[in-house]
Amino acid sequence: MSKVIRNGTVVTADRTWKADVLMQHGRIVAIGTDLHGDHEFDATGCYVMPGGIDPHTHLEMPFMGTYSADDFESGTRAAVAGGTTMVVDFCLPAPQQSLLEALQMWDNKTSKAACDYSFHMAITWWDRQVFDEMAQVVDKGIPSFKHFMAYKGALMVDDDEMYASFQRCAELGALPLVHAENGDVVAALSQKLLAEGNNGPEGHAYSRPPEVEGEATNRAIMIADMAGVPLYVVHVSCEQSHEAIRRARSKGMRVYGEPLIQHLTLDESEYFNRDWDHAARRVMSPPFRNRMHQDSLWAGLQSGSLQAVATDHCAFTTEQKRYGVGDFTKIPNGTGGLEDRMPVLWTRGVNTGRLTMNEFVAVTSTNIAKILNMYPQKGAIVEGADADIVVWDPKRTKTIAAGSQQSVIDYNVFEGMEVTGMPRFVFSRGELVVQETEMRTRPGHGAFVARKPNPAPNRALSTWKEITAPRRIERSGIPATGV
Amino acid sequence: MSKVIRNGTVVTADRTWKADVLMQHGRIVAIGTDLHGDHEFDATGCYVMPGGIDPHTHLEMPFMGTYSADDFESGTRAAVAGGTTMVVDFCLPAPQQSLLEALQMWDNKTSKAACDYSFHMAITWWDRQVFDEMAQVVDKGIPSFKHFMAYKGALMVDDDEMYASFQRCAELGALPLVHAENGDVVAALSQKLLAEGNNGPEGHAYSRPPEVEGEATNRAIMIADMAGVPLYVVHVSCEQSHEAIRRARSKGMRVYGEPLIQHLTLDESEYFNRDWDHAARRVMSPPFRNRMHQDSLWAGLQSGSLQAVATDHCAFTTEQKRYGVGDFTKIPNGTGGLEDRMPVLWTRGVNTGRLTMNEFVAVTSTNIAKILNMYPQKGAIVEGADADIVVWDPKRTKTIAAGSQQSVIDYNVFEGMEVTGMPRFVFSRGELVVQETEMRTRPGHGAFVARKPNPAPNRALSTWKEITAPRRIERSGIPATGV
Amino acid sequence: MSKVIRNGTVVTADRTWKADVLMQHGRIVAIGTDLHGDHEFDATGCYVMPGGIDPHTHLEMPFMGTYSADDFESGTRAAVAGGTTMVVDFCLPAPQQSLLEALQMWDNKTSKAACDYSFHMAITWWDRQVFDEMAQVVDKGIPSFKHFMAYKGALMVDDDEMYASFQRCAELGALPLVHAENGDVVAALSQKLLAEGNNGPEGHAYSRPPEVEGEATNRAIMIADMAGVPLYVVHVSCEQSHEAIRRARSKGMRVYGEPLIQHLTLDESEYFNRDWDHAARRVMSPPFRNRMHQDSLWAGLQSGSLQAVATDHCAFTTEQKRYGVGDFTKIPNGTGGLEDRMPVLWTRGVNTGRLTMNEFVAVTSTNIAKILNMYPQKGAIVEGADADIVVWDPKRTKTIAAGSQQSVIDYNVFEGMEVTGMPRFVFSRGELVVQETEMRTRPGHGAFVARKPNPAPNRALSTWKEITAPRRIERSGIPATGV
Amino acid sequence: MSKVIRNGTVVTADRTWKADVLMQHGRIVAIGTDLHGDHEFDATGCYVMPGGIDPHTHLEMPFMGTYSADDFESGTRAAVAGGTTMVVDFCLPAPQQSLLEALQMWDNKTSKAACDYSFHMAITWWDRQVFDEMAQVVDKGIPSFKHFMAYKGALMVDDDEMYASFQRCAELGALPLVHAENGDVVAALSQKLLAEGNNGPEGHAYSRPPEVEGEATNRAIMIADMAGVPLYVVHVSCEQSHEAIRRARSKGMRVYGEPLIQHLTLDESEYFNRDWDHAARRVMSPPFRNRMHQDSLWAGLQSGSLQAVATDHCAFTTEQKRYGVGDFTKIPNGTGGLEDRMPVLWTRGVNTGRLTMNEFVAVTSTNIAKILNMYPQKGAIVEGADADIVVWDPKRTKTIAAGSQQSVIDYNVFEGMEVTGMPRFVFSRGELVVQETEMRTRPGHGAFVARKPNPAPNRALSTWKEITAPRRIERSGIPATGV
Numbered sequence A, B, C, D: 001m002s003k004v005i006r007n008g009t010v011v012t013a014d015r016t017w018k019a020d021v022l023m024q025h026g027r028i029v030a031i032g033t034d035l036h037g038d039h040e041f042d043a044t045g046c047y048v049m050p051g052g053i054d055p056h057t058h059l060e061m062p063f064m065g066t067y068s069a070d071d072f073e074s075g076t077r078a079a080v081a082g083g084t085t086m087v088v089d090f091c092l093p094a095p096q097q098s099l100l101e102a103l104q105m106w107d108n109k110t111s112k113a114a115c116d117y118s119f120h121m122a123i124t125w126w127d128r129q130v131f132d133e134m135a136q137v138v139d140k141g142i143p144s145f146k147h148f149m150a151y152k153g154a155l156m157v158d159d160d161e162m163y164a165s166f167q168r169c170a171e172l173g174a175l176p177l178v179h180a181e182n183g184d185v186v187a188a189l190s191q192k193l194l195a196e197g198n199n200g201p202e203g204h205a206y207s208r209p210p211e212v213e214g215e216a217t218n219r220a221i222m223i224a225d226m227a228g229v230p231l232y233v234v235h236v237s238c239e240q241s242h243e244a245i246r247r248a249r250s251k252g253m254r255v256y257g258e259p260l261i262q263h264l265t266l267d268e269s270e271y272f273n274r275d276w277d278h279a280a281r282r283v284m285s286p287p288f289r290n291r292m293h294q295d296s297l298w299a300g301l302q303s304g305s306l307q308a309v310a311t312d313h314c315a316f317t318t319e320q321k322r323y324g325v326g327d328f329t330k331i332p333n334g335t336g337g338l339e340d341r342m343p344v345l346w347t348r349g350v351n352t353g354r355l356t357m358n359e360f361v362a363v364t365s366t367n368i369a370k371i372l373n374m375y376p377q378k379g380a381i382v383e384g385a386d387a388d389i390v391v392w393d394p395k396r397t398k399t400i401a402a403g404s405q406q407s408v409i410d411y412n413v414f415e416g417m418e419v420t421g422m423p424r425f426v427f428s429r430g431e432l433v434v435q436e437t438e439m440r441t442r443p444g445h446g447a448f449v450a451r452k453p454n455p456a457p458n459r460a461l462s463t464w465k466e467i468t469a470p471r472r473i474e475r476s477g478i479p480a481t482g483v
């Protein structure tokens, strides 16, 4: 049973042209003029784009005895509602827990996923077992490893462990990721703030200034360079961090940066709201920044020094947020965004001329698929690719409101924002999952996407590092000379 | 009569995969497994890539009553011999000459072109006629205009004219290009050097230090920003110029930079050779630089702050070079490179791990086709594209030597360099033009490629400039207040 | 008849200590404990500092048939009222006018100066006569030459002339200064704005964005580098210009930057005031900037990448400003500030901890005296120095108001600003000219300060440039080789 | 008994003038024309400058059961021989050792010092006792604390401890210093190199690339910024570290950088010498760098982004160096330089025009005295200052040779370098200690220089940090709103 999207304009990361798209058995089978199929979907006036990929989500993430509120069911429903057809979530082993065991636990959560998904594995502790299991994790299709430089006493790893893990990544052809904030300093500033009576949500922002993020980014880059492996910096929120990335790239280091849709469009003034709930709902790490950082992030997307837009979707209800009344360090970190990423980025990016449509596709989908080495299975409109497609209606408009969202939480950080540009249809591996406001998701339809290690940038970097490796000096006897 | 390239690995700017490529009527008609055609070409062990595009050549360029030695016949033969299947040459109107008339003259030179070509139009003077004719030039398929900030008294335009022309480009959706060196300062330094007896070829390098190029690049960028139009900087040779480009891009300005294969691999020590001919043969503008600049250029290609590798092929014989004995300002500026660009870049870039194969394709072909708005007709391996294809044998090797080159000149600036990675077959619009060392070019086969104005970056930038345009303040009477 | 300042704390650019200061015959004759003299002035609770030097004023400057409103009488009265005991004004020859003749005209204006003064000579045109007269101007004690890169059709010089003049400065050991804005682009933007109906004072700001200043600064730096001479950039108003200076300094180029007190504390929102007069009174070049630029300028003063704070005092009455009703290009450019520079900088700089007191002295006086080569005659509290001294009361406070100012104009751009830190006493060459609110100036007391050329930075730079100058390559016959 | 230096030219950090200098009781008592005293020293043709201060030495430093070879006797003799009249050494408490006890140990070593000295205290471990004793150390005249970010398992402190100590410095008005190299990464790279058989002295350099230093510098800067205290980075050896400092300073952070005379003039090629001893004698941390870093350091001294030139004098004999045969990690780290710093810097800096004479004085003496808060007791030629004076003969010349040096070690890393510019006389607190080649030092003459905390930059920064400190948001009830 074939489906065809007719009369639309195909927009990919590298071009824009009029074409119909024919799907069968979950794949794109033809792209051309005047195609026909069993079911036809009219894309007149619309752009036919690769479905969005969110490289950074936390669905049903364990937290202090509870879990982030959106699980793979509601989370992926929110995703597809906004045109995102794949999420990459983080598997977080507990200290001393086997990576493989953790992976099994995470896999168990995905049974109701409505769209495809993959995982990054977090390195939350280090010893020989972790070193060994990393190879198995890669074999299972997960060649990307996350490292937390913050969350001291919990997820944080130190430079030693990070170097060891990065070097292991280099051997395995895997990609290290970092959450870059200096955890020691965040912890110290937090204690100082609490001691001074700064216990409200704004204290969260005060405890993690841009300098603290910039420093950690810079450090991770150096360690990756020494280990000879590319690096992916998640949630780049500020100029300091972006500057470190640009500086590295200007020297030929292979570093990727991912801003979040939140940091691109929302700012720190939210934390100064007199309503505690309002502020607490925006608590995430890194926090929203002074508005001037936004220009930096947008410019990065334009110029290619930043490559991917994510959400770090990690939704907690107001009730959960209130765990932190009287102590901001206890407010669960995270906000939603899965449903909003694409419409908000289109509205603020494409409609303003900051991004071309092709750049929009690149940063929401194609670049991510390439960096995570699943291109062109994902992120592409080419024959043979998975039929993850969004038919984007640039005229459709709505006002974002928690009341009508897919996420199960009771608020939305983009509440009230008007967006222009939304999906008319969304297909996940050929299945129609969204038709305008109508959700047709089928829990369980989503499947794990296994990814291979050793993409071209890893191989190229390894070659270069080998060529430029330290060479032993041959000496004429030791010592060669008398004194 | 169809042709098929079998058993190769297709390498494009965005991916690498095993596939056969079927060509018919000059176009690619199928890409897939186990394709067959009337003629089959074995690509076992080879990479099947889009033919190279050289965005910057000067074939049969008029100079002091003579012409650059390679014309469209020998020049395009050299091009295809090295895997380049398209050149973009510069039409240079004389002062007060009609752009259209000049274009006619340039077009006349192309009758023996062996591969496709296009033109950039140079703006060498300014008045209402030029302003008007620019629209007609765009209509003829040439939406890119070159501006010389050097060559005082000849091609050079001043800031005023440059702003006017850039603004005109903005209106027309065209792309301004600049040769960025401060012509006033070059002229003054040249006079000073000659006065001091520094009249040898090294004086040419002394007269145009990197600072002089960096300044002009920075200035052109500002003017383009004010005019609201993207900018393409030709022959970026040094960190100073590259830094200006990076700085602009880091602010979201749409600026492109083109290093030459010469500047990537050769350095200023050539000018210090005791042999006058050796030094003079390397005289070009900008000159070769201190070796430390090379790292900057390579890093730019890796990170995307530089997008295209060109040659500025403008070949003069030793005899022509000797016009400048006793006065370096009279040495014709230019070197060859068309045949060598691809093998040298592969050898020094891909084989060392500085570039991935995909990046190689991007900077030699695909990026150029996109920036010049002829993608995917050119620069792509997709169905429907022109069958400009190079079958690249990564094992083939040679030592570059003037004695065996296609160019008509009597030397080669890369003489003695060993390259590994060369074409096995080259196809120009489906015609086999090279088979290893055998040239099968047909003079006159090459055709003009018309390009359209207003690609996505121009449109996006115009939108952004309109949104952020100065707004008049409404006042409450003038003056509103007494003194 | 001696005078002694007792019980104060001496603050210089390099230290702070308790000491009395004894003056006689216009000079400082002793600094120490328990000094006595004929007249004693109590400095209890006060800082005894070198009198301020304003390196950039335009008193009685000719403009469209009239003159800037403050002349040397009212201007220097305003200066000393605020603790500034010396001004350096600009002599502006008309096109084709002899520099020496212009100097005579300017000298004639100074008869009623209440404090010492010097001049910079402007190079407003170029030929052999100017070249020759520059030496005579230096001989007359004026080794600093101003160049306008803006004011097209009036004061502006082009790159050619600038290079020639800078090179002449290098020979003479003089210091070139630049007003750095790209005059071509300013003119073009102005015409565009007027054509679009943007004729209000805000159009002035729109016509000279930071990029236009940054470009010109960058260009002047390159030209000075090529000419081998230090450079002084007046009224650095923005990060773009400051960045160019920092970049140059980071390469060892000897470039100085002078922010104005206006740009440090006022911002572009003034131009958006609905009252035309309010906006027009703030029209100056460069215009006030977005507030984020202020952080850059303050940081420059702290870190030493900017060295001097000036006013560019060029006062026009509201009536004069109204020449530009309906056409912002006709609004006389300039604001006052002479009386306010020191109190405002102290309040916003020292009181906030942005600057130490020593840094305050450096940027208001000592650095300027050093750069302009009149240290320690001026800018120092040392024996033998001119007794130009301000006794600064850090507790004195006032609200700035046009109604009580010394300047003859009818408004003040700092109107309403509260300052804390003002002079208790001001001495000009040993004469008491201010005692708190009481003015005791004597018109005609002020004298011309002749300055010598060739300070240490010029000499050092010349040595370096000579050592690194281009060297001719000795060749083995031309040509050495056959083809 | 008075002494007078006659007929010389006084050169200070801020000016140059003809004057005689009269000394009595160890102090300068008069500076003027035609002074006379009991003993007269002819300075005709010479410059009379503040004696050099070396802010960074390790005399008789314990190491693996032995000690660095130059103790306070030979070390200070070497110092004065080269015109340096004060050294600041590092007191290094063992883990868990009381700071005060360590200070006593260090003080015991100084009994034979021939010139004045002071100490920095190292923070090598952290707990409440250290926190408390820091106040006592400051009371004893030592308001500067060193932190090692390298030497893992020995001196190294982590970010947590560094933040705590820096914050304590902020409270005490003290200055934190850092040895900036990432110790974790150095240790890991060292192990990797040894495992690969790279065990020669060149391995030392390979194990600590510039990136590793740049990272640590950047990190220390962030931590100091968060703690609200200035920072002094010792032995800045490379552009990466210098760039981090410049970037910080460009934001108004108060960061100082100290290059060593070794890094300014020697480069990494020394480690590639085929003679093991030659290479091992140059082993120090950070290692010598690629020559391009030298330009960066010189430019920093010129422009003021680097402020002080030191030696890190830590001399080991060849015999001691040979502890590391077969394992570079066992080669004692350190080189000499005390006798050579001033002549080498003059020769390579002043004689080439890179530095003015005033800048020479600033970076060898005055800036250091200011930063370490002992100006103008030290570092100045003013009445009342200690008579630490060098009479510098710009014509005297020698070839540096271990055979004729004061240091007790058997080699000199500057061996064979010709210097022009050396002391004619050196005075330490008024005592003549050197007369050309004749040493007249008196062991035990040297005295401890107590320094006060809370210099102006600390106070200013504290004010600024207080003004910009996080402010608690007052909320309208928690939570203010229902869900």
Ligand SMILES: [Zn+2]
Residues within 6 Å of the ligand: A179, A234, A235, A285, A286
């Ligand atoms: Zn995170």
Ligand SMILES: [Zn+2]
Residues within 6 Å of the ligand: A056, A057, A058, A312
């Ligand atoms: Zn996350």
Ligand SMILES: [Zn+2]
Residues within 6 Å of the ligand: B179, B234, B235, B285, B286
């Ligand atoms: Zn050119």
Ligand SMILES: [Zn+2]
Residues within 6 Å of the ligand: B056, B057, B058, B312
């Ligand atoms: Zn060209």
Ligand SMILES: [Zn+2]
Residues within 6 Å of the ligand: C179, C234, C235, C285, C286
């Ligand atoms: Zn001006």
Ligand SMILES: [Zn+2]
Residues within 6 Å of the ligand: C056, C057, C058, C312
């Ligand atoms: Zn002015």
Ligand SMILES: [Zn+2]
Residues within 6 Å of the ligand: D179, D234, D235, D285, D286
């Ligand atoms: Zn150290």
Ligand SMILES: [Zn+2]
Residues within 6 Å of the ligand: D056, D057, D058, D312
């Ligand atoms: Zn040390």
